[in-house]
Amino acid sequence: MTAAPSHAASPAAASARAAAALPTVWATVMSAASGRCLDAKAADTANGTVVQQYGCNDTTAQQWSFTATSDGYVRINSRNDASQVVDVADFSTADSAPVHLWAYGGGANQQWLPVDDGGGAYHFVNRNSGKCLDVPAASTADSVQLQQYTCNGSAAQRFQVVPVAPSSGDPDLGPNVVVFDPSMSPSAIQGKLNSIFRQQETNQFGSQRHAVLFKPGAYSADVNVGFYTQVLGLGLSPDAVTVNGAVHAEADWFQGNATQNFWRGAENLSVNPTGGADRWAVSQAASYRRMHLRGNLALDDGGWSSGGYLADSKVDGQVDSGSQQQWLTRNSQLGSWTGSNWNMVFVGSQGVPSTTFPRPPYSTVAQSPVTREKPFLYVDGNGAYQVFVPSVRTNSTATSWANGTPPGTSLSLDTFYIVKQGASAAQINAALAAGKNLLVTPGVYHLNQTLNVTRPDTVVLGLGLATFVPDNGITAMKVADVDGVKIAGLLFDAGTTNSPSLLEVGPNGSSASHSADPTSLHDVYVRVGGAGVGKATTGLVVNSDNVIGDHMWIWRADHGSGVGWTSNSSDTGLIVNGDNVTMYGLFVEHFQKYQTVWNGNGGRTYFYQNEMPYDPPNQAAWMNGSTQGYAAYKVADSVTSHQAYGLGSYCYFNVNPSVTAAHAIEAPNNAGVRFTGMVTVSLGGTGTISHVINNTGGPSNSTTNVANLTSYP
Template sequence: MRIPGTPARPPHRRARSARSPRPSRPTPLLALGALLASLVSATALAPTAQAAAPPTGWVTVAAGNSGKCVDAAAAGTADGTAVQQYACNASAAQQWQFQATGDGYVRVGNRNDATKVWDVSDVSTADSAPVQLWTYGGGANQQWLPVQEAAGTYHFVNRNSGKCLDVPSASTADGARMQQYTCNGSAAQSFGLDAAGGPQPPAGTPDFGPNVTVFDPSMPASSIQSRLNQVFAQQEKNQFGAERYALLFKPGTYSADANVGFYTQVAGLGLTPDDVTINGAVHAEADWFQGNATQNFWRSAENLSVNPTGGSDRWAVSQAAPYRRMHIRGDLQLDDGGWSSGGFIADSKIDGQVRSGSQQQWLSRNTQWGSWSGSNWNMVFVGDVNAPAGTFPNPPYTTVAQSPVTREKPFLYVDGAGAYKAFVPSVRTNTQGTTWSGGNQSGSSLGIDTFFIVKPGATATDINRALAEGKNLLFTPGVYHLDQTLNVNRADTVVLGLGLATLVPDHGITAMNVADVDGVNLAGLLIDAGTTNSETLMRIGQSGASARHGADPTSLHDVFFRIGGAGVGKATQSLVINSSDVIGDHMWLWRADHGSGVGWTSNTAANGLIVNGSAVTLYGLFVEHYQQHQVIWNGNGGRTYFFQNEMPYDPPDQGSWMNGPTRGYDAYKVAAGVTSHEAWGLGSYCYFSANPSVVADHAFEAPTAPGTRFHDMVTVSLGGTGTISHVINTKGGPSNSASNVADLVAGP
């Protein structure tokens, strides 16, 4: 993240462009009330006649006294899980389904496991008997009569006891456990019902689990907007929460405003972006942080065309917020009037102007626009059409005419017959512009039946079994704790995550090992370190791997790593690449500088990335806050297009951050034995907030050899808090309290 207000070369503040309309909160599902009313009379406490079938949609159930939602504690699905009230958060643990059991009674199942229902413990008839989840077995203590009240709310009467679902002592606290109690007409026994989870999935939709919503053009616009609003209301500020969502649009035209919050993917299901048109907006704002977008992480917009309201859309983000295969039929603003520190666009077309505003750095790859406006420290353009003219550092533009070798990210789509498939783009060389604007995309399609669809509750054993059977993996949104390493051994395996699917290696294991084989595609994953130190979070190829894969390289797209932030995390190395010819296409490796479990001795991590393979090419490499060398490059023939780094904020003193006699560690170190390496557009910043007297002797280090060339480098002392003495080796600099920004055109 950037520290707001500290850059010495302040970005120009701009008036905010016109915003898309603010989403409103979803309204109660009145139709559901009408359906439930058909089950029973408005006042009866026991049925007098056969009731109509109950509704089948998912709903939230909110207590009238507190406004909080009936919730399965800790998203549990085990028998005995407490049914409690908790602040409404749109999670599956708060979504319930009524299924008729006869005589007007219903069983109430949870979305995480619909076989688990509201159950009065021990078949009790006593006041204050707790309510739990239990596997449905037909017991009267598992059946409830929904009775509509005058206000359209409901109370629920247990068939076994005749007593009502009740919030104990009318509590308003999170975690208050639901009970049964003599019916008394109080607000603690009155519950409002709202639609949950959006529209029901269209016919033919695979089972993507509870956290994927698929929209169809035939659905009412109000239902689509309600679901978009519901997810955003939960995710707008949910920086370190466990909830994950993918909101997918089938081909067609929609009127919608998709405000994209944390851990949310909004994507089209067409073969090209123009197969899905959104009239409205698909945007990221920073209202939750007073216009400051420096913490707008972990979200994505992909494979959509947008006719933006007012002619301009906004994508105000920083790290780990990819914008891919997008077609904006207007302008695009990349900030929200405050500070911003992104970002990444690829394979996209913006018909109008891109305005970078306060963005401190940005990578655009294989993208086209009408014009580009704005710059700050480090703007890099690779394979773009209409890249702005300029010579680093005035303005700080680095332009590379063609991308030497790329493979775009795999994506889901629905074909003309309605079948779900994954498109895997081919490797391309020496390219400019998008893959799709010419109409012919090179690649192959895989049927959804070739994938093991990983849903919440799947174990590492389940996943490894599917891999051993030759399956690809489609991780649906969720947080997956792993008790064994995932082993990807088959060439051309696709591992695709939706909604920032998150893997957490427990007990100090490696989350994923990829064999030294051709063509593995890893995309859309967040690897979050566990509390026990892992030596490595992900390894590509075994140590000493020597095979070449130039014709069919392994590639990583939007693969992110996190050490701490959501809680204590520890890992010595985040990513080790031993294979050759690997392509990295947007990666953020982050030792957390804020959040939970953050401290010099808490979220410990030595190195972000170590490259041992030959001819590895990386686009959009973000590595921040590791405690030793952030990047170590040992292989020959490596290339990096755009690098962004922050040194650790928290060395307590110089003695704690020494590399032998050298003060501090490098942001990016090319090993002494390397004879060929090239990098374009590199930035490293320091903000030694724990002790501003700390010094880094240099940001970049590389051997002085004819084949080792760095182009367009910048170092910054943010607010003059700390010193980087030299840019590369002993050249350039300093960046310190007297001279915050140091530029260097070439080195070493």
């Protein structure tokens, strides 16, 4: 186990370590601001040759070595002529002085102090001037000459140093993980990407699963992300991997309608989009996290789209929500935002709207009270695979990685049991009992016994939407009432025999405080039906205190295979019994009784999206005692403190449009239980929700489809 790089050591020690950590082989130097490479213009070797940024092209004009001089300083040599080094013109100490190549003569203007920003990124301080190597105005254009400028910690002065020689010794991650290296042929990379996408574009309920991993460096690629495909970079920073082209999700397969673009993800990449814009047209279970897009982002494809999740990301341009019905943006930095529909929520983010619900329907919260970002796989400077586990942040705003590697811990892959196709539940449990973490490679795993996570701080990280299916009516996974467990990137899919629950966090009666080290759930999805008949009384039960939910879709299927009122039966999506549980990006849909039941105190929800069950055959089949239907979000009468921001509940009773739900939200009427920004919608006027919360607000029906309520009480 190794800690993240420290920035608190003495300057001399830090400089020596930084110089020693630089590659000893030829390397490319890639700007974090632009994703472009340090380049000797026209591959020239003459004195005065402009040192510019240019699209990374794997030529020797973009390959550099670092030779120690003294006191931690290095000279940066060009591969085309190693006697030529990066030099500040005329020994200038002024801001904006240009940088070029010049024969090395030992001058202080030819020596640079590498300062480690973490994750293979550095800023370089000139020995003569004390100023930093800099991309003027953080430009993203080709042919911009580099300069020196007063050090300011910005991305314009941060450079990713990537060895040219491909690393070796990749672990065996099974047949469904593809690892790309920048030394590979672009055509070969594109061919593999196209092959995966062709298989997965329409494969909504198939069993194929894929993870596509990019090692640090630059790539020219069109990465079209289909079903059950996770695309991710293997750097400690998103800027360690630059894709020149696109990383996108489209809805061409469904005539531009993205309401079924589920189960996919893009993570930990930077993108220079062709034409300045990219598209992420998705609905549920399709996270866009830890991304840096140097352009604009569209969230639809011309037809309807039904909600997604953008977190820990930077979009330099504008995000256009288009037809998105609802969306959560958490801990991100945007150039700007345009668009609204029913429920747009922004938490702990910059560059987002400040106007308030309901015109337009924006709910904006300045800080995220408690978060932990999702653990992720990366390759360290020696080519070894590790898993980075970010630390908990409190009262946070914007990304965790803006200033380099965030606080956290790196775990060697040796501490993980790599779960591959054919692994049994007994083998997985044996690994857990031996103190191992789990790295679950892409696939569908049938379980004949519950997976028991009992060790504090265990990491269970799935790749490529890895899926657990309980075969005999068991709960697929149970987590003990211990500190700091992280469950991430998994789909829990109900089996044909009814399970009491699919995932249980803490046993019934859990009461220990985990405020210093909470358990967290990241991109955890629960499905009942759709891929076949599935049954579960409850999708997810949270009994432990202080749990963080970081994007979850809990879904009783409304389409696919095995779907029907009596076939994919399931009462409740989520039950929260623990205190001080915080949920970001909570999607719960189509369950047959309460969608969400919150029994614990101190709960907080930031964004809630719900559709009531489509398929009650008649009103008599869907009654809660004498009350018509069941609420989408139920806070128990015993609760004295609860906060929720940005809640949407929709009805579409297509089997029997005369069905009515009396309330979307039920909650005790006291000052400690507060709701902000609520909306109900009768989709196409098919069915009625009489009131938004308790007996307040509404109705949504065939006459008035949309009903808003700003706050309650």
